[in-house]
Amino acid sequence: MIFSLFIFTGCFNTTQPQLNSSSATILIKTPQMKFYDKGFIYKYKEFTQVQIFSAGTAILDMKIYNDRICRTTFKCQDLKTFNKENLSSSYPDNFLKELFEKEQKEVIHRDKQNDILIKIIRD
Template sequence: MKTPNLKYYDRGFISIYNNYTQVEILSAGTTILRLKMYKDRICRDTFECQTFSSFNKEFLSSEYKDTFIKELFEKREKKTLFRDEKNRILIKIIRD
């Protein structure tokens, strides 16, 4: 995941539960990013929960639909690549 405000190039886990989806990115065995995405909000372990629209505005692009990031991580495809050159965003998900 590479955006102007988030830069992570490591491996991690995507866990989909009934009430939320969790993305955990690890570096050298240590969690460096944890996102919990609920139906109406997204939470990061380093700040309080916020709406998807405020998360998009701060870290992605306000042009994206609210649940864009949640839907991207919930895709079941082996490889997901999202590239937005205008906003300098690259999100690459490869499932083992």
């Protein structure tokens, strides 16, 4: 009996519940990253998840926590390191998380000096 209970409970998803989600067209263009397609932004209590899809395949799956960013293509990085390697070391640590958590229909961040364009258009 206990064994069967373990099997059934082991299959349940333990991911925390979403606070909200939205679909969007997302453009991330930096010297190191280039993504542009439809995607989803999920807000959870502990992190914000950004997924971009192309032809039904996730080309970006990124979880943005208060102290690190995790992508499926690399190990988690602290925010300073991520900003330095992918955006600009001059950006505040929480820049990306705050950008994706904005509730506006259209969010545009253009930084010509660092050749960065991030555009989020919510459906």
